[in-house]
Amino acid sequence: MSNPIIALDNITVTFQQKKRAITAVNNVSIHVERGDVYGIVGYSGAGKSTLVRVINLLQEPTSGSVVVNGETFFQADDTSSKKVRIATNDLRTRRRKIGMIFQHFNLLNERTVTENVAFALQHSKLTDKQRKEKVKELLELVDLSDRAEQYPSQLSGGQKQRVAIARALANDPEILISDEATSALDPKTTNQILALLKKLNQELGLTIVLITHEMQAVKEIANKVAVMQDGEIIERGTLLEIFAKPTAQLTKEFIETATNIDKAITTISAQPLIQNLHDDDLFVRLSYVGDTTDEPLIAGLFRDFQVTANILYGNVEVLQNTPVGSLLVILSGVPDKIKAATSTLADHHVEIEVLKGGK
Numbered sequence: 588m589s590n591p592i593i594a595l596d597n598i599t600v601t602f603q604q605k606k607r608a609i610t611a612v613n614n615v616s617i618h619v620e621r622g623d624v625y626g627i628v629g630y631s632g633a634g635k636s637t638l639v640r641v642i643n644l645l646q647e648p649t650s651g652s653v654v655v656n657g658e659t660f661f662q663a664d665d666t667s668s669k670k671v672r673i674a675t676n677d678l679r680t681r682r683r684k685i686g687m688i689f690q691h692f693n694l695l696n697e698r699t700v701t702e703n704v705a706f707a708l709q710h711s712k713l714t715d716k717q718r719k720e721k722v723k724e725l726l727e728l729v730d731l732s733d734r735a736e737q738y739p740s741q742l743s744g745g746q747k748q749r750v751a752i753a754r755a756l757a758n759d760p761e762i763l764i765s766d767e768a769t770s771a772l773d774p775k776t777t778n779q780i781l782a783l784l785k786k787l788n789q790e791l792g793l794t795i796v797l798i799t800h801e802m803q804a805v806k807e808i809a810n811k812v813a814v815m816q817d818g819e820i821i822e823r824g825t826l827l828e829i830f831a832k833p834t835a836q837l838t839k840e841f842i843e844t845a846t847n848i849d850k851a852i853t854t855i856s857a858q859p860l861i862q863n864l865h866d867d868d869l870f871v872r873l874s875y876v877g878d879t880t881d882e883p884l885i886a887g888l889f890r891d892f893q894v895t896a897n898i899l900y901g902n903v904e905v906l907q908n909t910p911v912g913s914l915l916v917i918l919s920g921v922p923d924k925i926k927a928a929t930s931t932l933a934d935h936h937v938e939i940e941v942l943k944g945g946k
């Protein structure tokens with residue numbers, strides 16, 4: 588039996604503008620298991636922020652139910668006006684167990700790093716001494732002990748985000764919501780922050796909901812992915828499922844950007860080799876998960892079918908300890924044999940997408 592730490596069911600959020608209603612989130616259900624790093628990917632305006640703000644009721648849904656840690660925060664169906672809502676005082680304490688970090692850090696500029704983190708403890712029951720100790724521990728955790736007395740203006744973007752993470756963890760939350768937390772950072776700093784989030788997930792068992800418009804970020808640390816478009820989740824699955832067998836066009840786009848295969852396809856397609864592709868040749872993309880396509884399979888194409896495979900580009904990602912590969916290949920041979928060869932590949936769970944040839 589699954590026992591999700593976050594259960595959003597049939598969530599709809601409609602904003603009433605002057606004359607028209609905007610449905611930012613349309614009947615979305617999402618269940619996050621304890622220990623998940625759940626990535627929600629989508630372009631700007633897809634409804635990601637609105638959806639995650641529903642988790643701690645910063646955004647009250649128009650309808651749907653919000654259950655966190657087995658406790659109903661909110662429940663309203665769209666047919667009746669009856670609403671169940673957690674008591675305001677309870678919500679205040681529950682929210683402290685749901686940390687949030689954002690793209691723009693939201694630090695207090697006139698306070699030091701220590702004061703920024705301590706600020707999150709203003710309602711805690713800790714003594715002054717315990718608070719100091721707690722802040723010290725948190726700064727150690729995010730590797731900022733040497734910056735304790737500095738002000739945000741003296742810090743880099745990555746360091747500011749570390750302060751925000753320390754602050755978000757001050758009340759020992761079980762859930763951390765990261766809303767585009769790496770979107771303002773350069774790639775190297777992004778990877779450092781993602782590595783820190785992964786460490787927190789593994790060492791503290793922190794459940795993370797990671798919102799981003801970059802599949803790259805999700806690829807690094809998420810175990811599950813949902814793709815959001817126009818207020819709806821159009822595809823979801825484990826990281827491997829999504830990378831191995833994306834079905835929605837948008838998901839494919841996100842993945843191709845994350846793996847750089849889109850650039851490779853564009854570059855290689857422009858080359859004379861492809862421009863002047865031989866009549867019977869096929870320019871294909873082979874995609875596989877696990878160790879299915881190693882040399883022997885490609886070598887077997889020649890041995891069994893006299894089909895040569897000219898590999899023009901290869902990319903292997905290791906996602907959750909499993910290789911996920913893409914090869915751009917020209918298959919040459921007798922048409923019938925090429926057909927037999929591709930069906931053998933398919934039998935070995937290699938996905939084949941014809942990019943050119945074979946009309």
Ligand SMILES: Nc1ncnc2c1ncn2[C@@H]1O[C@H](COP(=O)(O)OP(=O)(O)O)[C@@H](O)[C@H]1O
Nearest residue numbers: 602609611629630631632633634635636637638
């Ligand atoms: N408070 C609000 N009032 C009116 N419209 C809003 C409000 N918040 C968000 N929206 C609209 O809802 C849609 C989804 O926004 P948002 O959740 O911020 O998307 P994302 O985080 O994926 O970029 C957008 O069309 C946005 O303009």
Ligand SMILES: [Mg+2]
Nearest residue numbers: 635636637767
């Ligand atoms: Mg947003």
